[in-house]
Amino acid sequence: MFSYLKRKFEKHKIKTTFKEYGHRVDVYDLPEFGKVSFAKWENPLEAEKHLTQGQVDFYKKILKKGDFIIDIGAHIGDSTIPMALAVGKEGTVLGFDPNPYIYKILEKNASLNKELTNIIPLQFAITTHDGDFFYSSSEATYNNGGIAETQQNRHGKYGLNEKVHGVNLEDFLNKNFKEKIDKLTLIKIDTEGYDIEILKSILPFVKKHKPNIIFECFPKLSKAERYSLFDLVADLGYDLYYVEAFDANTKKQLIKRENMTDWKHFDILAIPKN
Template sequence: MFEYFKRRSARRKARRHFQEYPHVIDTFELADEGKISFANWENPLIKPKVITQEEVNFFKKFITKGSFCIDIGTNIGDTTVPMALAAGKEGTTLGFDPNPHVYKILEINVSLNKDKTNIIPLPYAITKEDGEFSYASSEASFGNGGISNEVVEDHGSFKLANKIQGIRLQDYLKRNHATLLPKLSFIKVDVEGADMEVIISISDLISKYHPALVAECFPKTTLKERAELFRTVSDLGYELYYFSDFLDNAEIVKIENPKDMTKWRHFNFYAVPVKE
């Protein structure tokens, strides 16, 4: 009982008062990849990450060894690392997150498992146009947050002292990673309600290289916005599927039409090119 109240008090403090939190390195033994290390952030509001073979196998359905994949909204790297394990050391995984408090933990995770992964961390938001943006969170610990968009105008009263840098991803990739683009196999988007904005901003990239996509349907999205998200992805020549978790045995349901986007309040979906 004492531990319960102690944890509750720590969570309350993290929501209201900023402080720096350390990290701890945890180790996991996977059947295929062997020993994997992961830096968990000891922020009381962040559930510790467990790396499993089932999660890596989920990403292997879409990411081939040696391919190029992109994680937009990495947080501390909880999906970035399994994605990078699927791509392997011979592949390349870019991880984007502008939040400096999670980014410092992401950088630690990038430094681990170098014999099995190749991750490039980048401290940018993906936006319609290059520029500087205000970043806010509902939590003083900045475990999550975002910039204003059509879905969420205000992410909370806790704001970063300095503005964050937003970049047009298509332009950035053409300048810095043009040789990798033909190997693009997978893009994950999780940006606190701005997923459709990001997908629209990279639509030319998607149309040309046809990577598999994973995105989030944010709980605050309206019925109209959910329908628009469905049409935006579908019009790019993709089929959408709800999945219950990032596990290879997750429940999967095909999203047949815009109305199906209302079946779940908050969910992730993956999208794959329609087979001709």
């Protein structure tokens, strides 16, 4: 009991005390690529993350060499790297994350494995309109968080001193990556419950280009919000699949509208029909 209480107190202290954590670089030997480096954030609240060949193979099922990928809410790059390995150096992966502490690790990961990948880190949130937004977290170390137009929001009581910049995705791509849009095959969204707002902001863009989409059903979403999220994507002509893990051997299950309440928090892979 004493050791349990001690661990609980220590975790509470970490969650409520600001400290900027650095990173370490681990090296993984993947069968297809050989040695691949991965910078890990040393924040003790960060879940342990690894690189595997199975992760790369998951993305290879829906991607090909030279494709253009957008990773919104890229965090430290734990999904960005497998995506980038799947599309190769001739492909391009844009990794968006507005959190300045996380972004430093994402930027480091973009600088690694340059002979195998082409990752462009971007310190922006994706928003319905360009502007500056409040960023808040439930933890003082900013291991999680989200943006809002008001200082009081559901993301938590720890707010950054400075606002973060948000950009409209379609406008940003047309200004900076117009020549790559025709090669877009995947948009991944992981933004602490803001996914539906991002999807709404890019509906015409998605309808026109029909990329695969990965997004999450956030645990705080109500039943009505979960159904709205399903309808938003399904009505664009997509089949939605529950994904247990981003691994080649993962469980993948076609879901219907009523299945959106079957799990509290889960990831969805949406694939265009036909």
